[in-house]
Amino acid sequence: MELKRIFKALRVAWAIGEKDIRIYYARPGSLVFGILFPFSMFLSYIVGRNVTVAQAIPILVAQTLFFASSSIGPITIPLERRLRTFERFLSAPISLITVLVGKTLAGFIYGIAISVIPILVGVLVFNSVIVDIFALVIGLLLSAFCFAAMGLMFASIPGQHPGTVMMPMNFVRIPMLFISGVFIPISELPYWGQILSVFSPLTHTIELVKGGLGGENIFGGVLNIGILLGYLGLFLFLGIRFHIANQKKE
Amino acid sequence: MSVAIKAENLTKRYGDLVAVDHINFEVQKGEIFGFLGPNGAGKSTTTRMLIGISIPTEGTAQVMGFDIRRQSVRAKELMGIVTDVSNVYTQLTAWQNLIFTGKLYDIPKSERESRAKELLQLFGLFERRNDNVEGFSKGMRRRLCIAMALMNKSSILFLDEPTVGLDVQSSLIIRNLVKKLNSEGLTVFVTTHNMEEANQMCDRVAIINNGKIEAIDTPEMLKSAIKKLQVIEVSFVGSNGDLTSELKKIQEVTDVTKNGDKYRLNTENVPQALSNVWGFSKKKGLTINTLNTLSPTLEDVFVELTGIQPEIRPPKTQRGQD
Ligand SMILES: Nc1ncnc2c1ncn2[C@@H]1O[C@H](COP(=O)(O)OP(=O)(O)OP(=O)(O)O)[C@@H](O)[C@H]1O
Ligand SMILES: [Mg+2]
Numbered sequence: 217m218e219l220k221r222i223f224k225a226l227r228v229a230w231a232i233g234e235k236d237i238r239i240y241y242a243r244p245g246s247l248v249f250g251i252l253f254p255f256s257m258f259l260s261y262i263v264g265r266n267v268t269v270a271q272a273i274p275i276l277v278a279q280t281l282f283f284a285s286s287s288i289g290p291i292t293i294p295l296e297r298r299l300r301t302f303e304r305f306l307s308a309p310i311s312l313i314t315v316l317v318g319k320t321l322a323g324f325i326y327g328i329a330i331s332v333i334p335i336l337v338g339v340l341v342f343n344s345v346i347v348d349i350f351a352l353v354i355g356l357l358l359s360a361f362c363f364a365a366m367g368l369m370f371a372s373i374p375g376q377h378p379g380t381v382m383m384p385m386n387f388v389r390i391p392m393l394f395i396s397g398v399f400i401p402i403s404e405l406p407y408w409g410q411i412l413s414v415f416s417p418l419t420h421t422i423e424l425v426k427g428g429l430g431g432e433n434i435f436g437g438v439l440n441i442g443i444l445l446g447y448l449g450l451f452l453f454l455g456i457r458f459h460i461a462n463q464k465k466e
Numbered sequence: 467m468s469v470a471i472k473a474e475n476l477t478k479r480y481g482d483l484v485a486v487d488h489i490n491f492e493v494q495k496g497e498i499f500g501f502l503g504p505n506g507a508g509k510s511t512t513t514r515m516l517i518g519i520s521i522p523t524e525g526t527a528q529v530m531g532f533d534i535r536r537q538s539v540r541a542k543e544l545m546g547i548v549t550d551v552s553n554v555y556t557q558l559t560a561w562q563n564l565i566f567t568g569k570l571y572d573i574p575k576s577e578r579e580s581r582a583k584e585l586l587q588l589f590g591l592f593e594r595r596n597d598n599v600e601g602f603s604k605g606m607r608r609r610l611c612i613a614m615a616l617m618n619k620s621s622i623l624f625l626d627e628p629t630v631g632l633d634v635q636s637s638l639i640i641r642n643l644v645k646k647l648n649s650e651g652l653t654v655f656v657t658t659h660n661m662e663e664a665n666q667m668c669d670r671v672a673i674i675n676n677g678k679i680e681a682i683d684t685p686e687m688l689k690s691a692i693k694k695l696q697v698i699e700v701s702f703v704g705s706n707g708d709l710t711s712e713l714k715k716i717q718e719v720t721d722v723t724k725n726g727d728k729y730r731l732n733t734e735n736v737p738q739a740l741s742n743v744w745g746f747s748k749k750k751g752l753t754i755n756t757l758n759t760l761s762p763t764l765e766d767v768f769v770e771l772t773g774i775q776p777e778i779r780p781p782k783t784q785r786g787q788d
Contacts, residue, residue, distance in 0.1 A: 224572050227572060228572055231566065231569035232570075235566050239557045239558065300549065303519050303549055303553060304547075306519045307517045307542060307545070308542060309542035310539070311539070463521065466514065466519055466520040466521070
């Protein structure tokens with residue numbers, strides 16, 4: 217009986233995620249924040265620098281994954297509030313958690329789909345070699361979930377425009393790029409920066425992807441996975457709490 | 467068990483504002499129950515609490531026997547819901563909207579597809595099923611919304627202002643559909659600020675104002691409750707001189723005014739007064755040409771109970787058309 221209920225919830229969550237994919241993936245907001253933004257930031261970073269392709273690909277993969285996965289919640293939820301379609305979820309015989317899981321799934325798939333592109337380019341064009349498929353796959357899957365949940369948590373900020381959520385979220389996302397080994401390698405950060413970098417989930421995404429593509433890994437896979445799992449749990453927990461608190465105000 | 471909705475002290479506060487103030491009412495299964503009130507009266511807030519979008523500050527309700535706070539999923543399974551705006555997915559087609567709704571209610575594939583087809587045909591949208599809803603007119607979106615509400619074969623339908631902003635024909639189509647569904651056993655809870663709509667559609671009406679229910683009864687009983695407004699209008703064949711003073715002598719007639727060739731008789735007891743007027747004409751050898759009872763409209767009742775008439779009252783020429 218319990219199992220039946222869980223399967224039902226998963227079916228409905230999947231339907232919600234699939235609908236989001238259909239509706240929002242090609243929207244300007246998703247394209248700008250999910251693709252254009254990380255790619256152009258990446259380009260402005262490598263231009264005129266001595267960065268090898270081997271160094272650059274993992275950073276690009278992690279960065280696109282980071283932006284793409286975390287953008288779907290902040291785009292879909294405010295728009296659904298504005299069109300009042302979010303109310304359909306509240307009045308359907310499902311729990312709010314099912315809805316949030318569905319939306320997380322959408323961000324997850326979006327992030328994976330987009331970050332696979334630079335991997336393919338790396339492998340097919342620049343002869344990157346996947347040395348640790350487990351690290352790469354786990355890194356992608358876990359990070360996509362983690363950042364999708366982060367986006368969802370931010371999407372609890374009340375508002376009917378993606379901007380109201382994107383702005384505050386970028387105050388967190390962009391500084392994270394500096395302490396996670398995107399712009400500055402972690403080994404070159406000052407000591408306090410290195411300490412901070414342990415607490416940034418993005419650090420561990422880059423580490424796992426790097427490891428997968430044959431680069432060096434400073435913190436080790438176990439810590440990487442542990443921290444990503446921890447953040448995934450935290451973001452989901454807080455996200456659900458915040459969204460439930462929102463409903464009380466309806 | 468024949469109670470479809472039972473609200474007990476249902477209350478919603480927004481800060482200091484009491485949007486819905488300890489209301490109690492019952493809706494019977496099979497009824498079309500109207501919630502009539504001016505803008506800001508608390509109609510939508512009440513509906514939103516009943517359908518689980520908003521959580522009551524105080525009190526509760528049972529819908530189809532399930533408590534909306536403790537058994538909300540069970541209750542929601544039996545509800546069809548049309549909120550005050552047509553919240554359809556504009557980037558999806560009509561067909562996709564219905565199918566997604568079906569999935570949200572976890573209806574098996576073959577069943578949701580046959581149901582969607584059936585509803586598109588019923589609501590006259592079948593030809594347009596593969597068009598994006600973006601290009602749909604207000605009336606089409608409203609119909610699609612109602613179709614979506616019926617996907618899960620609900621036993622109770624909530625309609626928040628189903629015809630507001632629609633033209634006469636679209637409104638008529640919707641009202642007739644709702645009546646048809648009701649005759650097949652669907653219980654309907656409908657809010658409106660349109661008196662004529664409430665009058666034509668509803669078995670019983672609750673009049674709500676400032677978050678409080680002022681009266682609940684059938685439209686006819688509500689009207690006859692304000693008896694002093696009841697009028698009989700009569701005219702006779704041929705010119706018989708001024709009959710005002712003689713008509714005034716009729717039992718149960720409280721006042722008479724002459725209006726062209728017609729007389730308006732005020733009464734508190736229409737049936738008795740009618741029969742007396744009949745007797746009067748017989749006795750005097752007069753032939754009745756026309757005889758009408760002008761009962762108060764629901765609008766009169768509304769004004770009487772709420773004491774407000776401006777903005778919410780549509781101009782006379784448009785009555786029943788918006
Ligand atoms: N989310 C909210 N926050 C604060 N106040 C609200 C909220 N929703 C409704 N109200 C207030 O509650 C009162 C009742 O509103 P409600 O929408 O229920 O009225 P209504 O009868 O549906 O009116 P209308 O005919 O305009 O739809 C209004 O004063 C409204 O301003
Ligand atoms: Mg309303």
